[in-house]
Amino acid sequence: MSESTSKPRREFRNVDFQLITQKYRLPFAGKVSILHRVSGALLFLSLPLLITxxxxxxxxxxSFADLGSGFGGFLLKLILLVGLWGFMHHLCAGIRYLTLDLHIGMDKQTAQKSAKIVLCVSLALTFIFAIKLFGAL
Incomplete structure (x- = not known):
């Protein structure tokens, strides 16, 4: 019998065991994607609170005056600020994903750049609204 010479098989390891020994870096676009899901869940789960x-x-x-009385209105403003961040990030990332659906910016460098832009713009808009919300402007 002749023995066949074949390529050595690739070895697949379980990722759970490698997480302890090696560090995996999630790409920036992956982090923005996870934040997009978190902000969407935050917006959805906060709807009953916002309606109330x-x-x-x-x-x-x-009753309007009573809402702003706790902690000098700080607690309500903080809740609104988190909701504003969720909305701003979800809006900016949603626009990014719509452009990706149109096959615009699909190459790796452009996708990484647009992910960084989404995070910077959403944080900048949230910061601007925070300044306005807390009365500095």
Missing amino acids: VFKESVTSPA
Whole structure:
């Protein structure tokens, strides 16, 4: 019998065991993708809270004043700021994914650049709204 000479088979290792010994770096576009999902879940799960706060704010002038009274309104402003970040990031990343769906910016360098732009723009917009929300402007 003749023995066949074949290429050595590739070895696939379990990723769970390698995470302890090696560090895997998630690409920047992957981080933006995960943040897009987190911001979408945040927006969806915060809808009942936002609806309740809106309902209480338009009920009467006294209930509107009561909403802003806790911690000098800081707690409500912080909740609104987190919601604003979620909205800004989800909006910017959604526009990025729509352009990717149109096959614009599909190469690696452009995709990495657009991911960085999404994160910078969403954080800058959130910072601008935070300054306005906390009364510095």
